[in-house]
Amino acid sequence: MTVNPVLVLCLGNEVLSDDRFGYEIAERLTQVPLSPGSDVQFTSIAGFGLIDLLKNRESVLVVDTILTGKHKPGTIHYFPVGNLIPSNGLIHSHQINLPTALEIGRRFGEVMPHNIQVLAVEAQDVTTLSEQLTPPVADAIEMALERIRQWSTAASARAPVLQDSGAISLI
Numbered sequence: 001m002t003v004n005p006v007l008v009l010c011l012g013n014e015v016l017s018d019d020r021f022g023y024e025i026a027e028r029l030t031q032v033p034l035s036p037g038s039d040v041q042f043t044s045i046a047g048f049g050l051i052d053l054l055k056n057r058e059s060v061l062v063v064d065t066i067l068t069g070k071h072k073p074g075t076i077h078y079f080p081v082g083n084l085i086p087s088n089g090l091i092h093s094h095q096i097n098l099p100t101a102l103e104i105g106r107r108f109g110e111v112m113p114h115n116i117q118v119l120a121v122e123a124q125d126v127t128t129l130s131e132q133l134t135p136p137v138a139d140a141i142e143m144a145l146e147r148i149r150q151w152s153t154a155a156s157a158r159a160p161v162l163q164d165s166g167a168i169s170l171i
Contacts, residue, residue, distance in 0.1 A: 005058035006038040006155045007113075008148055012064060013044050017130040018073070018123035018137045021065050021144075028145060035156035047096035051105040051112075059115040059155035061148060062098065065137070066120035073124035074136030076143055081116035115155065119147060 008029060012022030026042035034040065041053060054060060066077055081098060096104070098116075105112045121144060124134040133141075 004037050004039045006035070006152060007053070007057045007060045008034065008038065008040045008063060008152065009050075009053060009060055010040065010042040010063040011044070011046070012042070015129055015131055017125040017128045017132065018065050018121075018134055019126040020131065020133055021121050021123070021137055021141075022063050024133065024138075024141060025063050025144060025148070028141070029148065032145075034149065034152040037156045038152045047101060048104070050098060050101040051108075051110060054102065054112055054116075055105055055110040057113040059158070060113045060117075061151050061155070062116065062118045062120075063144070063148065064118065064120050065123040065126055067123050067126065071122045072136065073122050073134060074140040075122040076140055076147065077118070077120045077122065078147065079118055081118055115158075117151065119144060119151075 008026075010022035010026040010029075013019045014023040023042050026040055029040040043049070043053065045053075062081065068077075071077075081102070098118075102112050102116070121137055121140045124136055
């Protein structure tokens with residue numbers, strides 16, 4: 001089985017207002033395909049569940065919302081995953097964030113991507129039960145899609161074709 005080396009991983013919750021951003025992006029990207037060798041996936045999982053989605057990939061773009069409180073809602077942030085702070089003081093597995101999941105995957109012998117970027121939109125509301133984005137976040141979708149297409153083209157040009165090793169996961 002061939003594994004597409006490039007992944008746009010959209011995270012969020014489709015019923016929590018602006019946290020729906022990842023879902024909206026994934027839906028739109030399924031209508032307009034990205035570069036050959038690119039996959040688009042939406043998930044609301046976190047922690048250990050991310051390991052299986054990330055393993056055996058060359059390049060990953062994580063699309064999500066963010067609340068910094070320093071920027072206006074709708075602001076697009078783009079940065080390497082290394083800018084995120086690993087989990088501290090874990091009480092249970094649901095507290096594992098992306099950098100920690102990557103490290104755990106590597107320690108269990110999984111081939112984890114080295115090129116991981118994050119595209120996040122500054123959210124206004126991620127707590128209201130709603131299937132509607134707030135206006136500033138909805139207005140950011142087209143700009144985010146353009147940035148994702150550019151990233152996909154560049155990542156696909158550099159990524160080798162990976163073959164599934166058929167390895168059994170220890171997790």
